[in-house]
Amino acid sequence: MAEIGDAASLCYSFTVGKSRSGPWWHKVQGQLNEETFLSYNSSNNNYQVIGVRGNRLNATKICDKQVDTLKDGVDLFKEQVVHMKRENKTFREPLFLQARLCCWHEADGHFNGSWDFGLNGHKMIHVDSSTGEWTEVDPGSRWMKEMWEKNKDLTNFLSRISQEDCRAWLKEMIMSLLEEKLEPTASTTTTPHVDQPLSLAIKPNISVPLIILRCSLLLWSLGRILDNEG
Template sequence: MAKNAAAVHRLSTKAPCFPVLLICLVYTLPTDAALLCYSFTVGKSGSGLWWHKVQGQLNEETFLSYDSNNNCHVIGVLGNKLNATKICEKHSDTLKDGVDLLRDEVIHMKQKNNTIREPLTLQARLCCWHEVDGHFNEFWDFGLNGHKMLHVDTSTGEWTEVDPGSSWMKEMWEKNRDVTAFLKMTSQGDCRAWLQEVKSHWEEMLESTASPTAAPDVNQVLSLAIKPNISLPLIILPCSVLLWSLRRILDSEG
């Protein structure tokens, strides 16, 4: 799954049929696969106040929200399964530290790069998951005003420029010990612990809704992206082509 995730990240900037590839990958993931992500957005416009929003998602289902008043809420089907007080106590300090760090970096970026114009928003996305063999993987993605800028593999320390004009941002952050320490700590420590706890509730939810004669089905996930009247052959053909392309990338990287 680690190689799949890396290849998907590269194809997302190149392949016009990337949404179809995501659908194909859902078919290939084990039914107990769990991808935990936290999306941070920090912004300011003119003389207005700073604002922020953080959402926690498991397999694209939002279960946690952290707002500009530093209020933490659990939401959705999964959120209702969680102990709101317990989850928010474990998340709030780290989420606040992340928001504060990103806000400080936006101020620093604006001082270093006078071409940045307001309204200004910085997006960050932390994701982590376990492979089938138990290996843990994680990454951070960053965007500025809606443009993807950087991808950071914190397990290897590799920084990748997604946008050709993001070298200045990479150079500034890659050498910043506060930034690199926070990215590594949250991805390899906090995210791992949160994944273990949230996943246990998700697995209980799957077990309670599973059919006695069938394993948990991915069709419920697919229904968000595919209309019911789309025939399977129409999915298989583009899947075959795109998965073949993905295999070529994986093979070329050994």
């Protein structure tokens, strides 16, 4: 398991599909430093917190905010599958679209994000969210790239969630984990020091005469200053 201080990457994997006679289905997983903490699928249409890292996150505070946006992503990707089937008559069901969003901080602190898309397990397009550059991974993906680049609703969503939402989520989760990690240290400071070593136990008593001595010297010095001014 990666240390909390190294938690600098956040990814979400979307899969949406439909068979000829069956209903639409979807699955979304969230991963912090490649460790799954969130699962959302069509079987119960609700999210589940998974694993040790997921249980350490504040699910109500953090995951609730994410799921609404993730649902928007599922709906938008369903629309793209329907549109692709309409535009490309060679597609046969079952057909499923895969999308993977990742955002992370580079070693120098620079923030970056990307999207990767695939159809039926074949990688098709890579999108660099920082530069806005679209790259054809599969030689036959030009049609998909050209069609999606013209879709303003899609491109705006991809840019916003990768550059704004994902960045805010990553920051919030790191802060939540850091706070959770610091809690045991903070709690120990409130416990009574019953078995303190002698050298530590007598320090408060030694400080009292030192404070009195310092105050006396300060008053003496102030008196000398006032005498000289007089």
